[in-house]
Amino acid sequence: MSLNPAHADDLVGNAANGENKIAMCIGCHGIVGYQSSFPEVYKVPMISRQGSRYIVNALNAYKSGERKHPTMRSVAKGLTDQDMADIAAYYESHGSATTVPDQPGAPSAQVNELLTKGACNSCHGANFSKPLDPSFPKIAGQHRDYLFVALKSYKSEGNSTWGRGNAIMGGVAKQFTNAELRELANYIGKQPGELQVVPQAKFR
Template identity: 65%
Template sequence: MNKLLTTIFAVAVSCVTVSSLAQEVKGDAKAGETKNAMCIGCHGIKGYQASFPEIYKVPMISGQGGKYIVAALNAYKKGERKHPTMRSIAESLNDQDIADLAAYYSTHGAAAGAELPAKPAKEPSADVQALLNKANCASCHGANFSKPVDPAYPKIAGQHSDYLFVALKAYKTDNNPKVGRGNAIMAGMAKQYTNAELKLLANYLASVDGELKVIPQSKFR
């Protein structure tokens, strides 16, 4: 009986693995470049600010990890990330579109041979280091905050501080139909901090050298 159950379990795991591999869509960066018209109006302008749910610079996505971009867009599409504009954009994209955009932005502006140091050159203050240690941020986002242990996690080094602050607060938001992010792990981490502490973390992470950037578009389509 035990042997039969073991065999059934192995077959089930095998089927799930094959299914997940079959569902993985390969992105084409060149195709993504032709599909980014809805992206460049915000993410392709240096200093561009969003006004919902408060004023902040839109995140830099050039140089961001491809699998994270896929995960984020799907989260907006499913409503796990509650942002009306981003949800409407994500809902207009199919899986191939999302994969192509992720492939494009993950390589957009990447410098060949460029390598960040293993740890940030700028040391945090003792207070900030204590906050980083509290949730062990480096355990997921990497010691330099630009090499996450899982490619579905974001690079956060050098990201705009005001965006990081808004994003972190969103994980603390519950039962709001228009604002919030449904990620149990990040919610548990973010809720350990006051908003003042989150702002300190965001300011430090923004000051760290990273691979994220805004690359102005030569034209709008």
């Protein structure tokens, strides 16, 4: 049985238990260079060292349909709130700890204008790796093609199998052309970050 969101926020994840619940995750997120082909070809996101609260929020968004992706929704619908908390705790601690600079590399004037317009660091932090709230994702160093597809998904409307319904990110993404979103994704994806793809034992 699923808990209501207020109670779900109080759940404490157990990383050791989470390691026994990731069979449906490692087939995509545990293979270096693995690519999705829906709705276009792009590398699946790195989730090792991602914040646990964000992972739980993302899984709940797939489960509720706020994020539309058939495969991820199928996975998320099979998870309880405790499963999500345990999996998220596992991935938050999975991989090697890295030191990330407090500030990202200097952007071009064009990219700086786009970052300012989108106020990207107001949620994701000045270095895009220390979000101002744990429910926001670390995005520095994330795969650039994934970032671009994710940003575009917030602009998608009326598609039953693809798109994301987050009002804040929708408002941000819809300010930009796809070419501008690609510029943002390319810059943020080149920044040093904590996110990693760590091959699971069965794929090494």
